[in-house]
Amino acid sequence: MRGIVRPIDNTSWTSQSPYDRFHDFIALGADRFAVLVDHLENLDLNILVIHIEENRHILVFPDGIDLKLSPGSPFPFRGESPVVLTAHYDRVEGSQGANDNSAAVFMLIKAALRLKELGAERWMIIFTDKEELKSGEGIQKQGACGLAKRLFRLGLGQARVFNFDACGTGGTFIFSSTVGYLLEKVGMSGTGRTAQRLRMLQEGAIEMADNLGIGPVLAVPAPFSDDAGFLQGGIPSQTITMLPRAEAAYLLCLLRRRPTFADTIIGGTTEISRDYRNIPETWRCINGPEDSHFRLTPEHFPKIVRLAVELCRK
Numbered sequence: 001m002r003g004i005v006r007p008i009d010n011t012s013w014t015s016q017s018p019y020d021r022f023h024d025f026i027a028l029g030a031d032r033f034a035v036l037v038d039h040l041e042n043l044d045l046n047i048l049v050i051h052i053e054e055n056r057h058i059l060v061f062p063d064g065i066d067l068k069l070s071p072g073s074p075f076p077f078r079g080e081s082p083v084v085l086t087a088h089y090d091r092v093e094g095s096q097g098a099n100d101n102s103a104a105v106f107m108l109i110k111a112a113l114r115l116k117e118l119g120a121e122r123w124m125i126i127f128t129d130k131e132e133l134k135s136g137e138g139i140q141k142q143g144a145c146g147l148a149k150r151l152f153r154l155g156l157g158q159a160r161v162f163n164f165d166a167c168g169t170g171g172t173f174i175f176s177s178t179v180g181y182l183l184e185k186v187g188m189s190g191t192g193r194t195a196q197r198l199r200m201l202q203e204g205a206i207e208m209a210d211n212l213g214i215g216p217v218l219a220v221p222a223p224f225s226d227d228a229g230f231l232q233g234g235i236p237s238q239t240i241t242m243l244p245r246a247e248a249a250y251l252l253c254l255l256r257r258r259p260t261f262a263d264t265i266i267g268g269t270t271e272i273s274r275d276y277r278n279i280p281e282t283w284r285c286i287n288g289p290e291d292s293h294f295r296l297t298p299e300h301f302p303k304i305v306r307l308a309v310e311l312c313r314k
Helices: 019-026 032-042 098-118 143-153 178-185 193-212 226-232 245-257 261-267 298-313
Strands: 046-052 055-061 083-088 123-128 160-164 172-175 237-243
Touching: 019 032, 019 098, 032 046, 032 055, 032 098, 046 143, 055 143, 083 098, 083 143, 083 226, 083 298, 098 123, 098 160, 098 298, 123 143, 143 226, 160 193, 160 226, 160 298, 172 193, 172 245, 178 193, 178 226, 178 261, 193 237, 193 298, 226 237, 237 245, 237 298, 245 261
Parallel strands: 083 123, 083 160, 160 237
Antiparallel strands: 046 055, 055 123, 172 237
């Protein structure tokens, strides 16, 4: 099913802060790490860069937290369960990466600024590196895997992690049930600490969206994101993505008729596969030249930002 992309003004919103560096960020050949760090510093956000192997993760904290950590000093929120919002800032070479995942990065910057205004104190935002894997690389190579292991050692194993990915197109929230679906296939959906934490995260996010009246909301399998690496590293996370209403409705009907289509969504398929055309068009357009700013629907950005902010205030 082909989604409908409405012709809208896709330039005026980028003149407003913090989206005014968006085109610099998606430019082909841009040093996205440098652009992002420079932007965050100019916005006077409290940041810390953590190097893990060859990856550089950018952490944003509330004001007032001293990030000049001396040897032996506790890491912020150690032993607590703060809300951690994540979005990967890397992209596939040759793509603008507008939806995957630049839009979510800038929405979380907007959320950070709003949290700063509100004086919220128990949150963290992480812009992760190396979400995109090359052919032949396993989940253990994903940047989120090493990051989760590091956070666990720093005392943040109980953090409530919400991962925002491909949130720039459409107005229907998709709360990914991919990990729960896989646990159910191996008979572990109702038991175990991981399954329980995943249910808590998803139910909490859905309840929050309902209370805010910012639906519609669906809980269906979605392509793996940083949730795969976080799970491998020992910290479950909830991925939040978006789809246009028509694509979401078609996907839900298809999954009701063919529950095993979830395997195609999770595992992927080739363009010549019979099932390829059934994957939502928004997801088919990521990781390639079609993932441009022209496909974004910025009129829906505020409600995604609002959800991110309220999750941190819960």
